[in-house]
Amino acid sequence: MTTRTDVDDIAAAFTAHFGHAPDGVWSAPGRVNLIGEHTDYNEGFVLPFAIDRSARVAVRLRADATARLVSAYGNQGLVTVNLDTLSPGTMKGWTAYPLGVLWVLRQQGVALRGFELYLDSDVPLGAGLSSSAAIECATALAFDELLGAGLAPADLVLVGQRAENEVVGAPTGILDQSASLLATEGHAVFLDCRSRESTLVPLDLAAAGLLVLVVDTKVTHRHATGDYAERRASCELGAEVLGVASLRDVDAEDLAEAAGLxxxxxxxxxxxxxxxxxxVLATVDVLGTDGPAAIGDLLTASHASMRDDFEISCPELDLAVDTALANGALGARMTGGGFGGSAIALLPAAGEPTVRAAVVHAFAAAGFTAPDIFAVTAAAGARRLDR
Structure with missing residues (x-):
């Protein structure tokens, strides 16, 4: 959770870099996808929740067309850009995320102004927790307010997705931005990716004596690389052969026929x-009737499907899941786009030390890089912090 001290520190860092105070400080969280992987771009269902780790941007508008950006990530130096020359091919590195949002806003008719921006974030990079979407959503929220664009949160979701698709080059759906912008504390976001309708689903883990433990395997994978795109292409091919608009339109009863085609x-x-x-639909139902302690088997079945059918897991993710389950977790799965990143484990809060120690030992015994392990809660979505 971001405190007043954190906000003051970010504003002070902005002032140290640019010589004056920002116009404001905005925040957007990363996310854990509880269940529903790669279903978003197939117009299906997802169930993410925002986590208590976020990207924060301090911003001040300028009177000219110059953008000056600094990131606390790895002590990145100052980047200066002329907004009049902004195009997808000119945006590189971390600046592609905030500048991509600005480019999309311009494409939608929003008149841009120059600005200064300072970025800080504690969402782990490459961990499958949507560090990029957190940056996009914090930026989108800030400039929507500063430029008077008047866009609704659901519209800002599409701004962030378009930046990810057309500027960064990652063919992602709307899951990540939806979780970051639409979430509320203590809830997951049940999202229909076809209609874009969302419903908040209670996810009060603490009241049930549970927690979600994230195991960041330190195996990084960028969605702009080929494996993610290949999975999407396979889904599109499957839909085409089966004669449907998207795989959302295929029922379990159709799978036998699909196997022959x-x-x-x-x-x-x-x-x-x-x-x-x-x-995903079963998880939403169970959360509403029996509560979070009853969803473990669904999470574990999801991991098996991603490992065996979609083939997006890796040895580190499988080890994290198997070890957590063997040491008292109610359910576990990889989360995010795959090929690395993080696994999550749902477990009784009292069992955290046992699971944590077992996973650390298992990774060491396998010769893997030591994982980063931390608990997360269902946190609030994107918001302005300095009011």
């Missing part, structure tokens, strides 16, 4: 999406 790999990709959609 698709090659083995494409069929497995399709089967993951179809069964994952069913698991």
């Amino acid at each position: 698709l090659d083995g790999e494409t069929y497995r990709r399709v089967r993951h999406i179809v069964t994952e959609n069913r698991r």
